[in-house]
Amino acid sequence: MQMTKPALVALLLATTACSSTSSDRQARAPTPKPLKGGIAEFSVTRYDGRFLEGRVLIGATVDTFTLDGRLPEWFAVSLEDVRECGKPELLDFWSIETFLPPPRPDELVTLRPGHWYGGNVSFPLLDRKKVNGVGAPCVEGNLVVRARGMGVAAKLPIRVARTDIR
Structure with missing residues (x-):
């Protein structure tokens, strides 16, 4: 043609x-407006240089927001800007891909001001530069909670020392 x-x-x-x-x-x-008044607290139960485990508690003080109540790591709750304590360089970890189906309606949690929700979380922190994957004796970074479809609900700076060597 x-x-x-x-x-x-x-x-x-x-x-x-x-x-x-x-x-x-x-x-x-x-564009969605930034959320106000999200709070996160974190209590470490175990950090052995490979896995960080603990309990996260999430609250709302100003805006109402919805969470995936399963608290899937790296989706609803994530660790960002992880580095060895006192050092500026970010650590390089092996990534573990997880594929989750969308949450069912009964798995969604709506937090209104004054309400809290919590659960256990586990983050694999397998260091790419170490042969056995065991990482730093102390790490720091940001625990980030994401509201469903609304962006960051809370950001909490954390610092964690290994619990298996004292």
């Missing part, structure tokens, strides 16, 4: 107009 120059120009203009219209619509989409 042979196209004339005017037809080709019209086709290019039409596809360009369609592209700019769709991206313009995306640019005008409202």
